[in-house]
Amino acid sequence: MEAFVLQALAPHLFFYQRTKGIYPLSLDLRLCCLRILTILITHKVTPVVRSLAPRRKPKSKGYITYHLANPYANIAPMSYNSLSLKVDIIVIGGGIAGLWAINRLTQLGYQALLIEHQALGSGQTIKSQGIIHGGLKYALNGILGLDGAAIQDMPGRWQACLKGEGELDLRAVELLSPYQYLFSTRSLTAQLAQSFAQFTLQGKVDALNSADYPNFFQAAAIKGKILRLEEMVLNVPSVIKTLAKLSEPYLLKIDRLTENSWLRNQAQELEGLELQNGQQRLKLLADCILMTAGSGNAEMLQCFPSPTPRMQHRPLQMSVAKFSEPYEVFAHCMDGQSAPRLTITTHRTEAGETVWYLGGRLAEEGVQRSQSEQIKATELELKTLFPNMPFSNLSCSAFRVDRAEAWQHDGKKPALPTLYEMEKIIIAWPTKLAFAPLLADLIIDSLTKKNILPTHRAMDLTALQTWPKPLIAKPLWEE
Numbered sequence: 001m002e003a004f005v006l007q008a009l010a011p012h013l014f015f016y017q018r019t020k021g022i023y024p025l026s027l028d029l030r031l032c033c034l035r036i037l038t039i040l041i042t043h044k045v046t047p048v049v050r051s052l053a054p055r056r057k058p059k060s061k062g063y064i065t066y067h068l069a070n071p072y073a074n075i076a077p078m079s080y081n082s083l084s085l086k087v088d089i090i091v092i093g094g095g096i097a098g099l100w101a102i103n104r105l106t107q108l109g110y111q112a113l114l115i116e117h118q119a120l121g122s123g124q125t126i127k128s129q130g131i132i133h134g135g136l137k138y139a140l141n142g143i144l145g146l147d148g149a150a151i152q153d154m155p156g157r158w159q160a161c162l163k164g165e166g167e168l169d170l171r172a173v174e175l176l177s178p179y180q181y182l183f184s185t186r187s188l189t190a191q192l193a194q195s196f197a198q199f200t201l202q203g204k205v206d207a208l209n210s211a212d213y214p215n216f217f218q219a220a221a222i223k224g225k226i227l228r229l230e231e232m233v234l235n236v237p238s239v240i241k242t243l244a245k246l247s248e249p250y251l252l253k254i255d256r257l258t259e260n261s262w263l264r265n266q267a268q269e270l271e272g273l274e275l276q277n278g279q280q281r282l283k284l285l286a287d288c289i290l291m292t293a294g295s296g297n298a299e300m301l302q303c304f305p306s307p308t309p310r311m312q313h314r315p316l317q318m319s320v321a322k323f324s325e326p327y328e329v330f331a332h333c334m335d336g337q338s339a340p341r342l343t344i345t346t347h348r349t350e351a352g353e354t355v356w357y358l359g360g361r362l363a364e365e366g367v368q369r370s371q372s373e374q375i376k377a378t379e380l381e382l383k384t385l386f387p388n389m390p391f392s393n394l395s396c397s398a399f400r401v402d403r404a405e406a407w408q409h410d411g412k413k414p415a416l417p418t419l420y421e422m423e424k425i426i427i428a429w430p431t432k433l434a435f436a437p438l439l440a441d442l443i444i445d446s447l448t449k450k451n452i453l454p455t456h457r458a459m460d461l462t463a464l465q466t467w468p469k470p471l472i473a474k475p476l477w478e479e
């Protein structure tokens with residue numbers, strides 16, 4: 001019907017543009033109104049009339065202009081490339097939790113799409129050190145209790161995936177190191193041996209002879225025993241890239257969700273999401289909405305009446321050190337306290353430089369420092385721990401980042417991944433990158449209990465062919 005209105009107006013608009021005089025315009029406008037009214041009455045249209053209301057401009061211009069408001073303004077379905085689709089599950093957030101989940105879900109036969117408003121991994125995942133913990137670090141601070149068995153299974157599950165024999169084919173993922181080493185600033189051999197006794201028995205911890213120390217530790221003349229922990233370190237960008245490639249057809253880049261994005265039916269039941277990317281719109285209905293958006297989960301939950309599941313942030317100020325030598329170190333430095341004094345992982349920039357990514361207590365305590373203080377503290381720490389090593393052209397930088405996880409009454413790290421259910425929504429935090437496989441198990445259990453089962457029907461995504469895909473986030477040292 002709007003087309004009829006435009007059709008009626010078109011010749012008069014043209015006439016108006018060529019005419020500045022008041023008389024011909026008024027006459028024309030009268031004709032125009034008459035014709036529109038006839039059409040409106042015939043077609044019983046009313047809303048469009050509002051957009052045709054004349055607005056008087058300042059008289060000083062010497063003539064009256066009639067401003068036609070954009071006739072498309074109220075007619076989104078016609079003007080946007082608007083689509084509608086129904087799936088089993090919408091996954092919100094493409095960090096490790098969402099990417100692992102979408103791969104497992106689609107593999108099981110669920111119809112699922114993942115939506116990401118920035119780049120994949122751009123929350124905590126790209127900033128993680130990529131250590132696949134097996135609980136060895138936690139053995140030190142005695143929290144290896146109930147979750148012990150769960151975390152101990154994780155390296156095995158990841159390893160199977162890296163070999164192409166696990167639940168997901170991660171053969172394209174780059175293994176940076178098969179081990180994480182543990183060295184101490186004091187003679188802590190006895191304490192370490194005690195903490196790791198159970199793992200030493202399982203062959204997961206080796207006390208190395210000095211001849212077997214990695215090159216860097218030999219050159220740095222580290223005193224005391226060095227332990228080798230069976231905890232591999234992965235190149236995180238390659239993890240994100242591989243998971244994204246496996247699930248590529250099911251990934252959508254979206255504009256930021258707003259509180260109006262949540263679609264409810266007349267009974268106020270959640271039905272899905274109205275998505276947008278530039279001029280494209282998609283009404284996406286689903287049986288379940290999975291929130292794996294890290295910090296974004298809390299932001300989205302603000303759109304729902306409380307009480308909603310709570311989240312906590314544990315902040316860090318991580319450091320990146322660049323230098324000329326190609327030192328390769330994957331290690332925790334212990335100094336008698338339960339948390340590592342320093343955790344070092346080594347990475348290569350796109351330009352081929354070596355960088356050390358530094359966490360541990362340096363990053364935890366660094367939250368209290370300004371950025372420049374943290375940079376100075378990092379330089380001092382490297383020179384204190386490794387006085388024999390030159391670190392030529394050392395340049396350090398520091399970045400604040402929050403760990404986002406389920407709320408704990410004591411503010412400490414949750415022992416396990418956490419999942420909550422609310423309406424049609426599952427809210428999930430993995431707690432650790434390493435826990436992504438376990439979190440996916442919990443999600444699948446939850447869906448099964450809700451009787452949301454795989455439909456095993458292929459999704460027809462042809463209508464989404466032009467919908468943009470999210471990019472992959474860059475590591476801190478490339479920013």
Ligand SMILES: Cc1cc2nc3c(=O)[nH]c(=O)nc-3n(C[C@H](O)[C@H](O)[C@H](O)COP(=O)(O)OP(=O)(O)OC[C@H]3O[C@@H](n4cnc5c(N)ncnc54)[C@H](O)[C@@H]3O)c2cc1C
Nearest residue numbers: 093095096097123124125128129130131294296431433434
């Ligand atoms: C500095 C640091 C080092 C770490 N090192 C390790 C480690 O070595 N080993 C380990 O196991 N764990 C480590 N972790 C923990 C691990 O990184 C996190 O537990 C894990 O990455 C969390 O993943 P996630 O998918 O839940 O969230 P995130 O990685 O934060 O991903 C959330 C995604 O959701 C998107 N998003 C947010 N809101 C919306 C929205 N409204 N709509 C659409 N998309 C949205 C974001 O853009 C982002 O891409 C580390 C964490 C930090 C901070």
